[in-house]
Amino acid sequence: IEIAKRKGARYRLGPELEICGxxxxxxxxxxxxxxxxxxxxxxxxxxxxxxxxxxxxxMPVMHRNVRYxxxxxxxxxxxxxxxxxxxxxxxxxxxxxxxxxxxxxARHVEEYFLPRMIQEVTGQDTVxxxxxxxxxxxxCLGTEICEELWAPNSPHIEMGLDGVEIFTNSxxxxxxxxxxxxxxxxxxxxxxxxxxxxxxxxxxxxxxDRLYYDGCAxxxxxxxxxxxxxxxxxxxxxxxxxxxxxEDVRSYRxxxxxxxxxxxxxxxxxxxxxxxxxxxxxxxxxxxxxPIQWRHHSPEEEICLGPACWLWDYxxxxxxxxFLLPLxxxxxxxxxxxxxxxxxxxxxxxxxxxxxxxxxxxRKIVHDETYVPEEPREFCRRVFTTCYMASENSSQDTxxxxxxxxxxxxxxxxxxxxxxxxxxxxxxxxMVTGRTPCFSVYGGSSRENLALQNVQARVRMVLAxxxxxxxxxxxxxxxxxxxxxxxxxxxxxxGYLTKYDCSSADINPIGGISKTDLKSFIQYCIENFQLTAxxxxxxxxxxxxxxxxLDGQVSQTDEADMGMTYAELSIYGKLRKIAKAGPYSMFxxxxxxxxxxxxxxxxxxxxxxxxxTYAANRHKMTTLTPSYHAENxxxxxxxxxxxPFLYNTAWSWQFRCIDRQVSNLEKKEGISVxxxxx
Numbered sequence: 001i002e003i004a005k006r007k008g009a010r011y012r013l014g015p016e017l018e019i020c021g022x023x024x025x026x027x028x029x030x031x032x033x034x035x036x037x038x039x040x041x042x043x044x045x046x047x048x049x050x051x052x053x054x055x056x057x058x059m060p061v062m063h064r065n066v067r068y069x070x071x072x073x074x075x076x077x078x079x080x081x082x083x084x085x086x087x088x089x090x091x092x093x094x095x096x097x098x099x100x101x102x103x104x105x106a107r108h109v110e111e112y113f114l115p116r117m118i119q120e121v122t123g124q125d126t127v128x129x130x131x132x133x134x135x136x137x138x139x140c141l142g143t144e145i146c147e148e149l150w151a152p153n154s155p156h157i158e159m160g161l162d163g164v165e166i167f168t169n170s171x172x173x174x175x176x177x178x179x180x181x182x183x184x185x186x187x188x189x190x191x192x193x194x195x196x197x198x199x200x201x202x203x204x205x206x207x208x209d210r211l212y213y214d215g216c217a218x219x220x221x222x223x224x225x226x227x228x229x230x231x232x233x234x235x236x237x238x239x240x241x242x243x244x245x246x247e248d249v250r251s252y253r254x255x256x257x258x259x260x261x262x263x264x265x266x267x268x269x270x271x272x273x274x275x276x277x278x279x280x281x282x283x284x285x286x287x288x289x290x291p292i293q294w295r296h297h298s299p300e301e302e303i304c305l306g307p308a309c310w311l312w313d314y315x316x317x318x319x320x321x322x323f324l325l326p327l328x329x330x331x332x333x334x335x336x337x338x339x340x341x342x343x344x345x346x347x348x349x350x351x352x353x354x355x356x357x358x359x360x361x362x363r364k365i366v367h368d369e370t371y372v373p374e375e376p377r378e379f380c381r382r383v384f385t386t387c388y389m390a391s392e393n394s395s396q397d398t399x400x401x402x403x404x405x406x407x408x409x410x411x412x413x414x415x416x417x418x419x420x421x422x423x424x425x426x427x428x429x430x431m432v433t434g435r436t437p438c439f440s441v442y443g444g445s446s447r448e449n450l451a452l453q454n455v456q457a458r459v460r461m462v463l464a465x466x467x468x469x470x471x472x473x474x475x476x477x478x479x480x481x482x483x484x485x486x487x488x489x490x491x492x493x494x495g496y497l498t499k500y501d502c503s504s505a506d507i508n509p510i511g512g513i514s515k516t517d518l519k520s521f522i523q524y525c526i527e528n529f530q531l532t533a534x535x536x537x538x539x540x541x542x543x544x545x546x547x548x549x550l551d552g553q554v555s556q557t558d559e560a561d562m563g564m565t566y567a568e569l570s571i572y573g574k575l576r577k578i579a580k581a582g583p584y585s586m587f588x589x590x591x592x593x594x595x596x597x598x599x600x601x602x603x604x605x606x607x608x609x610x611x612x613t614y615a616a617n618r619h620k621m622t623t624l625t626p627s628y629h630a631e632n633x634x635x636x637x638x639x640x641x642x643x644p645f646l647y648n649t650a651w652s653w654q655f656r657c658i659d660r661q662v663s664n665l666e667k668k669e670g671i672s673v674x675x676x677x678x
Contacts, residue, residue: 002049003239010278011054013168015203015213016146017069019059022172023207028060028067028099037061038115045077045121052076054134054276056143058170060100063112063129069100071143071170073134079127080134081272082112086155089147093174093211093629093640096147107131109270131155132270133164137277139246140164142269146171149186149200160194161259161266165249166278167191171202175214175306177299177517177630180231183216184294192223195253197244204230204238206313210512210629210636212306219244222252224291231297232305234312234350234358242289246279299517300524303335307509307628308343314482314507315383316361321479322383324468325486326460326502327406327413328545329388329398332510334405334537335518336486338525339509340384341409344376345529367478377410384411385471385481389460391418394545401540404533412475414467421459426452439548453546457501464502482506485625490515490569492624493576493635494610495617496562504625511627512634514573515542515566542566563609572610577633577641583611583654587661600665604658608651615647 004012016022019037027033037059044050044057054075061070061082068084084103088096112129119125133142142159149156149169156167167190173183183200191198197219204215217229219242227242253259297305315323323340327333350358351373363369366382373379388402399415406413430436437452438444444452468481485505487497489512497503510518519538526534542558559565564572575581575589587607591600598606621637622645635641 001044001047001053001055003237004241005049005053007239007241008243009053009241010276010280011056011141011166011168011199013056013170013199013201014058015201016170016172017058017060018170018203019057021207022203022213023209023211025095025209026099034060034062034067038117041072042117042121045074045079045118050074054080054136054274054278056168056170058145061112061129063110066101067099068103069096069145071145073143074122075274075276077122079114079118079122079124080274081132082127082129083132083143083145084130085145085148086131087148087151089150092632094147095639103131105130107267107269128270128272130270132272133159133162134274135271136274138279139166140271141166141168143167144169146173149183149190154190156190156196156198157194158266159269160196161263162269163263164196164269165246166197166199169198169200171200172213173202173216174211174629175231175302176632177302177513180214180216181294181296184218184225184296187218187220188223188225191220194259195222195249195256197221197246197249201240204233205236206310206317208317210626210638212310212313212628214306218294219289221291222248225294226289226291228292228294232302232309234309234346235355236357243283243286245288248288298524300521303513303517303521303630304339304342304524304528305346306630307339307513308346310628311340311343311507311509312347315365318482319364320482321365321367321472321477322385322481323484324385324387324464324471324481325411325484326464327386327388327402327411328486329401329405329537330540330542331515331518331522331537332488332491332542333486334401334534335513335521336484336508336510337384337386337405337409337411338522338529338531338534340411340484341376341380341525341529341531344373344380344383344410348373348376348379365479380410381412384409385414385467386411387414387416387464387467389416389418389463391422391456391545393456393548395549397536397540398543398545401533401537405531405537408531408533412471414471416463418456418459418463421463422456425455425459441548441550449547454498454501456546457498460502461500461504464505484508485627486510487625488515488518489513489627489631489634490566490573491558492621492627493573493633494562494564494569494613495620496558497620499620499623504623506625508625508627511625512630512636513628514570514631516570563613564606568606569610572607572614573631573633573635576614577635583607583651584657584661586611587658591665600662604662607658608655611651611654612649615649615651618643618647619645621645 001012019040056073061068071083073080086103088102090097109128109130109132111126113126142164144155187198200218203213214231215229216231217240219227221244227240229240386406437448440449464483468483483505485503485508487503522534522538525531543556547556575586590603
């Protein structure tokens with residue numbers, strides 16, 4: 001509010017539920033959350049900074065024993081209007097209907113009885129509560145809240161027809177790869193069709209969970225963007241200001257005859273009269289803002305910046321001293337390391353640009369009140385430890401790749417060997433049972449082979465946490481480290497990970513990103529960070545290195561183990577979650593998509609194999625490390641992808657439907673069918 005006033009603003013808009021924070025979740029049930037929100041509101045009403053400017057803030061309000069997601073709009077210690085949210089977000093990561101009720105009384109206003117602590121500040125007993133707009137001396141303003149912009153019957157449509165010239169939107173919209181342009185297009189199209197000025201404020205940062213709210217505050221007029229906020233930054237506060245001419249709105253609307261005809265039939269909104277003007281009598285010579293071209297980040301830039309900012313917020317708020325990453329020399333752990341390196345870049349850049357809050361956080365993390373981070377590699381060595389955990393099944397190539405990447409990003413790197421721990425654990429089993437399991441290449445069964453791989457993977461998890469707790473102690477430094485996981489979204493979907501292995505960590509910055517996007521991100525890092533070690537990592541086939549080497553070379557590859565390629569897995573993931581496809585629907589879509597490369601029988605075999613392995617491994621999602629949410633086909637079952645974790649892996653009815661369809665297609669094409677599809 002202070003910054004907005006200093007820049008000459010007359011109206012200030014903040015993000016959705018900004019007083020308490022959007023991510024309170026079930027804390028909304030607590031009366032404390034409502035109480036403390038009103039206490040903060042009282043402080044704002046009393047503050048000299050909040051005088052002579054219309055302030056629009058977000059908080060939960062209980063009206064007649066019903067809890068609403070509200071905007072509280074006030075001016076000079078008087079509340080003008082409490083406007084409850086009309087359309088609640090209740091899909092994907094959003095659960096607003098769990099905590100709030102939508103205001104279903106269109107164009108209806110009631111009296112809200114203020115709590116005593118607010119009455120003492122404002123001198124008001126009651127204030128308007130409901131679906132109304134503000135009429136100032138020179139214009140009319142209407143409010144939307146986040147989801148209402150995305151709804152098919154957005155309030156701004158009829159508000160605009162009723163003469164509202166300025167629309168405001170307070171959002172709690174999180175980052176998803178390739179999503180920002182949709183938000184921008186919605187805002188610009190709102191003012192292109194109906195004319196007007198649209199102001200959008202959004203949260204930015206980690207709000208205590210898997211989501212990163214990605215800012216992108218913007219101001220639009222008559223279909224054009226006139227001001228753009230940053231999508232990713234370490235700044236806690238960003239204020240976007242624009243000076244615009246209301247006459248441009250009026251002249252734009254006046255020549256749209258279809259709009260004017262519709263406006264003559266619209267039902268009017270209740271108007272709250274405000275004895276205040278947004279314009280000044282002496283502002284004739286003040287230059288207005290001109291349209292700008294919105295600058296979108298590429299997906300690779302989004303991966304580089306979004307998870308890096310999320311990691312920084314998590315690190316400073318958890319009050320830990322840095323991160324530890326098991327670095328295998330493969331694409332996934334290397335991408336995670338590059339994201340931490342990007343975070344170090346962002347921190348050094350913010351400090352260089354004079355961000356005192358970031359500098360203060362850095363000094364708390366490194367426990368040095370005089371430290372100034374100037375070079376990313378040097379800062380990286382202070383806060384980032386990487387660890388290559390070799391076994392007799394590890395190749396020298398992956399060891400060298402991990403070491404070289406660690407040198408280039410500057411992390412404190414540890415090489416260790418886990419064979420002694422693995423042999424000790426297997427030795428205990430052999431001593432108790434009298435049987436010694438063998439890898440399949442030495443004559444062992446598939447059960448023995450898998451169990452021996454899992455022992456290695458789980459030993460690495462135990463060692464990762466041990467080194468995270470005590471590595472800084474051995475270096476004479478205070479604090480502990482957060483363990484980073486590096487399982488990508490495709491592996492999680494397929495279940496191609498060991499339960500409680502190195503995928504089990506404190507947080508995972510790439511858990512919502514596909515292998516395909518991670519490869520593109522690695523290429524971006526080669527070009528922009530000059531990390532040449534990544535070239536050999538990109539060229540190597542993905543491998544878990546849990547089975548014995550053959551002549552010193554890797555014999556195991558991820559795609560052979562999974563029975564599908566990462567490209568296929570990405571398609572399965574999008575069809576399963578985004579297209580809402582079960583086995584039969586997925587088969588029907590893929591026979592068209594893959595008709596040039598696969599027969600219907602081959603498609604059926606691939607779809608069945610995916611759903612068998614997906615169903616058998618779904619239980620692993622219950623222990624999945626909290627991951628940065630970046631993809632709309634994330635299998636995270638905490639809040640986003642709610643499904644059973646105990647399935648009948650036979651899918652008998654669904655697979656029979658597929659078999660019948662394959663038979664029909666083959667008969668139509670004259671192919672004889674000798675047996676059921678495998």
